[in-house]
Amino acid sequence: xxxxxxxxxxxxxxxxxxxxxxxxxxxxxxxxxxxxxxxxxxxxxxxxxxxxxxxxxxxxxxxxxxxxxxxxxxxxxxxxxxxxxxxxxxxxxxxxxxxxxxxxxxxxxxxxxxxxxxxxxxxxxxxxxxxxxxxxxxxxxxxxxxxxxxxxxxxxxxxxxxxxxxxxxxxxxxxxxxxxxxxxxxxxxxxxxxxxxxxxxxxxxxxxxxxxxxxxxxxxxxxxxxxxxxxxxxxxxxxxxxxxxxxxxxxxxxxxxxxxxxxxxxxxxxxxxxxxxxxx
Amino acid sequence: xxxxxxxxxxxxxxxxxxxxxxxxxxxxxxxxxxxxxxxxxxxxxxxxxxxxxxxxxxxxxxxxxxxxxxxxxxxxxxxxxxxxxxxxxxxxxxxxxxxxxxxxxxxxxxxxxxxxxxxxxxxxxxxxxxxxxxxxxxxxxxxxxxxxxxxxxxxxxxxxxxxxxxxxxxxxxxxxxxxxxxxxxxxxxxxxxxxxxxxxxxxxxxxxxxxxxxxxxxxxxxxxxxxxxxxxxxxxxxxxxxxxxxxxxxxxxxxxxxxxxxxxxxxxxxxxxxxxxxxxxxxxxxxxxxxxxxxxxxxxxxxxxxxxxxxxxxxxxxxxxxxxxxxxxxxxxxxxxxxxxxxxxxxxxxxxxxxxxxxxxxxxxxxxxxxxxxxxxxxxxxxxxxxxxxxxxxxx
Numbered sequence: 143x144x145x146x147x148x149x150x151x152x153x154x155x156x157x158x159x160x161x162x163x164x165x166x167x168x169x170x171x172x173x174x175x176x177x178x179x180x181x182x183x184x185x186x187x188x189x190x191x192x193x194x195x196x197x198x199x200x201x202x203x204x205x206x207x208x209x210x211x212x213x214x215x216x217x218x219x220x221x222x223x224x225x226x227x228x229x230x231x232x233x234x235x236x237x238x239x240x241x242x243x244x245x246x247x248x249x250x251x252x253x254x255x256x257x258x259x260x261x262x263x264x265x266x267x268x269x270x271x272x273x274x275x276x277x278x279x280x281x282x283x284x285x286x287x288x289x290x291x292x293x294x295x296x297x298x299x300x301x302x303x304x305x306x307x308x309x310x311x312x313x314x315x316x317x318x319x320x321x322x323x324x325x326x327x328x329x330x331x332x333x334x335x336x337x338x339x340x341x342x343x344x345x346x347x348x349x350x351x352x353x354x355x356x357x358x359x360x361x362x363x364x365x366x367x368x369x370x371x372x373x374x375x376x377x378x379x380x381x382x383x384x385x386x387x388x389x390x391x392x393x394x395x396x397x398x399x400x401x402x403x404x405x406x407x408x409x410x411x412x413x414x415x416x417x418x419x420x421x422x
Numbered sequence: 423x424x425x426x427x428x429x430x431x432x433x434x435x436x437x438x439x440x441x442x443x444x445x446x447x448x449x450x451x452x453x454x455x456x457x458x459x460x461x462x463x464x465x466x467x468x469x470x471x472x473x474x475x476x477x478x479x480x481x482x483x484x485x486x487x488x489x490x491x492x493x494x495x496x497x498x499x500x501x502x503x504x505x506x507x508x509x510x511x512x513x514x515x516x517x518x519x520x521x522x523x524x525x526x527x528x529x530x531x532x533x534x535x536x537x538x539x540x541x542x543x544x545x546x547x548x549x550x551x552x553x554x555x556x557x558x559x560x561x562x563x564x565x566x567x568x569x570x571x572x573x574x575x576x577x578x579x580x581x582x583x584x585x586x587x588x589x590x591x592x593x594x595x596x597x598x599x600x601x602x603x604x605x606x607x608x609x610x611x612x613x614x615x616x617x618x619x620x621x622x623x624x625x626x627x628x629x630x631x632x633x634x635x636x637x638x639x640x641x642x643x644x645x646x647x648x649x650x651x652x653x654x655x656x657x658x659x660x661x662x663x664x665x666x667x668x669x670x671x672x673x674x675x676x677x678x679x680x681x682x683x684x685x686x687x688x689x690x691x692x693x694x695x696x697x698x699x700x701x702x703x704x705x706x707x708x709x710x711x712x713x714x715x716x717x718x719x720x721x722x723x724x725x726x727x728x729x730x731x732x733x734x735x736x737x738x739x740x741x742x743x744x745x746x747x748x749x750x751x752x753x754x755x756x757x758x759x760x761x762x763x764x765x766x767x768x769x770x771x772x773x774x775x776x777x778x779x780x781x782x783x784x785x786x787x788x789x790x791x792x793x794x795x796x797x798x799x800x801x802x803x804x805x806x807x808x809x810x811x812x813x814x815x816x817x818x
Contacts, residue, residue, distance in 0.1 A: 161466035163454045167445065174474060204654075216632060220639065224646060302474075311472035312441045318474040 151180070151187040152322075152330045153308040156210055161318040167396050170274050170296035172311070175319030179362025181299040184319075185255035188297060192253065198295075199241040200257045203407060207269030210242040211255075211279050211288075232410065233283050243288055251292035260303040269309040303347055322365065324351060338376060344386040346372055349395045353402075363401040427487035432468060434479040440471050475806075504743050549614040615809065659690035661725050661770065663704065665735030666695045692725060695753055698739040699759035700766060700792075718762060722769050730816050731766060731773035734804070737793040738779070744792050763796045773797065774812045 145161040147153045156187060161184075166172035173181045189196035194362065198211055215236045222230040229235045238272070245254045259267060266326065273279045277290035298314065324347065331343055350371075354362050363371075374397045374422070375385075384396055394415050402408050424443070431438045447468045455461040459632065463484060471480040472502065627650035634649035641647075694704035704721055706714040743751040744759040769771045775793060781803045784790040794801045800815060802808035 156464035156467065157462065159461050163449050163465055163468055166452045166454050167449055169445070171468075172472070181815060216636060217630075220636075224644070255742065307435060308472075312439060314472070315468045316472045317468055328442035371668065 145188055148187055148191060150333055151183060152326060152333055152363075153187075154185075154320075154322075154326065157184075157317055159317065160315050164297075164315045165192070165295050165317075166244075166372070168293040168295070170298055170314045171360075172298045172300060172314040172316045173319060174300050174302055176321055176362075176364055177301060178366035179321060180365060181319060182257055185253060185257075185297040185299075188295065189253040192251075192295070194251050194253050195248070196253045196255060197248075198255045198257060199265070203261050205262045205266070207262075207266050207273075210270065210374050211273065212236045212240050212281060214283050228416045237281060237283060239267070242279075243272060245294045246290040247389055248294075249291065250293060253295045253297065256296065256298045257299050258301055260300045260306070262297045264304055267306050271309060271313070271319065272382045276323055276395065298400065305327075327365070327368070329412050330365060331351050331368070333371055335376065337374065339382065340344075341382040342385070343372075344376065345382045348377060349385050350401070352397070353411075356411065359402075359407050360404045360412065361407065363403075367401050367403070372395060374400050414419040427466075427483070428470075430483040430487045431480065432589055434483045434763070435507050436471060436476050436479060436483070438470050445469050494580055533813045576598065615813065629653050656688065658688050659725075660688050660692075661721075661729040661731050661734045662691065662693035663700055663731070663735075663766075664693060664695050665733075666697060690729070692729075694721065694737075698735070699743050700733070700762050701750055701753075701755045701759060702757065702762065718765075722765065725770075727769055727771045729770055729772040732812075732816075733766075733773070733775045733797075735775070735777070735791045736779050737784075737801070740791045744789055744796075760792070760796055763793070767797065772814055772816045773800065775801040776804050776808065777801055778814065781808075 145158055145165065147158070153329070160171060164170075165188075173183055173184060185198070186196060214233075215238060219230055219233070219236045241254065245252050273297060275295050278287060280287050327347060327350075328343070331338065331347070335343075346368075350363065350368050353359075378397065380396060394411060398408070398411070402411060424446070428438055428443055446466060446602075449465055449469060455465040466484065468478055471477055478767055534802040545578070565685065582635065629651050631649040631651040634651070635647065639645070694706055695778055696704050700718060701716050701717050704718055706716065726780070739751075740749070746764075747758050748754055749758060775797045779790075784794070784801070790801075800812075802812040
């Protein structure tokens, strides 16, 4: 069973190969790319196409590797101890399994998403080396060992905020999601909005790619922004002519709030539009 | 069979190890790539290149190691590493143009002339172009571009041959922008600077210190004794000095990007401007210079030695501006720039100079060499690689 583009998710051939390699060899796949190019969605699509449940582990700056395995709730044991609760005698009552434990213990094969691994502390990936490689870990408090019944497919996303250690990278397949070109973008739009009028789609893509070319934007709009914007345009039933900018190269597109997420970008754009009108 | 390929990758500076090589073999045996050359390329890339900055170098090594995969008449010539592959353009044009059309090219001054003009126009042109008769684009009558009507035309980016598709994937070199020695965008700058972040516990004690609590409770014979610690925060303090005006004008944008990127990254960040070389006065707003002037002495007294000093400037000036009192181009300075620089580097435990000019243009003599020496060799180019080297140096 191999991963292919689906009706909703358009994957380039190189991404398909990378996912299939990771699934076949049962090794983690590390995915990087501009925000909004579908890194997180990929995990959902892989899970759906393999017909396996997805376990999501979203990483924050305070997340530690141990939390993915298990946590020992010492405070509640202490409280129970002081209150004389009988539960206190079995330490297993205070061991809380984490996301990786759930994945390893699952009776059916699963897909695990470790989202935005670079958000965590710099040592985080190192602490998971053995666990992701052997898919096993040891619970010190109870002395038991947890081993994966089925090696899960692990998909890891990163926004490149931190360098990942070499030893970690060696154990992964790597894929960089490039920003889609025009033809691919057309396919993505078609996949999401099959009922979109062709003229509106063409004009919207034209505006979108021109907007991405404006130099000095702090955050260039990406696929997810385009899809949101198109949804708005459809909801407003916008005619295609409204998008055609007349003579100005950089007239402000309608409902631009969905595309430009940064106040300074909006200012920059308004200034460009103003200059264009004055020159015209 | 793949050993020369791995060697080529290592020559290009990709940290490929035996582990990855074996993984690739394993994946091949498992039939992930089948018998498709393009799939093999994708698989090798996913297995061997682990950083998007390496992808371009990977493509080059792949093209070099597997040039036998291309038909013999298409063996690539000695193309310039960072230029348009001329041989490729030439081959493409030869393939697409008939003999009489090739003869017509001579009217433009021959192939070399044509390619030279193409380079020139590629450099001049900005943005996408459609129609028209001069620029490179689509559907025009210019000699360059695709789907055009000029028999002398050079086609660019027009997929023609199904058979050569695989070759083109890596010859397209789409990841060139991600190579780390290329100049920086604001986002990558931010990421590079973020490596400076360092967490420390500071401020009010609000978090439960579990080990401390357990230890103290045990000491207390089992009755609960809570211990709290402050939250972890980014504790890096940065003092930024930016050169502005004069020879820096062309670099001001780059410096400002660095500035705004840095602002979002650190809790303690102070920035001042100077001109050419820091002297006894700095100012904090370039537009209202006279009003926001601060004595350098006062700056030294205000910000402790734990601040990390980052100076951004092209260090290009007359050597007298550094070595002699009164050398400044703007005002009379009682003490030489070198004295002030020594004071700054002596006060701050960690200091570095970022130079927006490419390293190749730093001359050993002249002012750049002087400043290089005054900074004890801690001068780095304003590229991703340069900033990484700088942050490595600054965090200790």
